Amino acid sequence: MAAEHEPLILDLVEWVAAKPRRYTEVMEAWRTSCPRLPVWEDAVDRGLVERRVERQADGSGDPLVAVTPAGRAYLTRHGRDLRRAG
Numbered sequence: 001m002a003a004e005h006e007p008l009i010l011d012l013v014e015w016v017a018a019k020p021r022r023y024t025e026v027m028e029a030w031r032t033s034c035p036r037l038p039v040w041e042d043a044v045d046r047g048l049v050e051r052r053v054e055r056q057a058d059g060s061g062d063p064l065v066a067v068t069p070a071g072r073a074y075l076t077r078h079g080r081d082l083r084r085a086g
């Protein structure tokens with residue numbers, strides 16, 4: 001894990017903690033083709049966020065991305081306000 005993109009990982013986890021997001025929304029906002037900036041991949045690999053496959057109210061099968069208990073602990077350790085995050 002590269003320390004230089006740690007603030008971006010924090011931002012991603014905090015953004016997802018505010019409310020579960022659809023996977024396509026997360027990919028539009030956070031996916032990158034830059035191998036030096038794998039923010040999404042690092043957050044998933046570290047177990048901070050997860051995809052949940054469940055049928056949406058509108059009938060779509062687009063998975064939701066939600067913060068995990070480890071992700072909430074990560075935010076707390078780094079002084080992020082969980083009340084604001086969700």
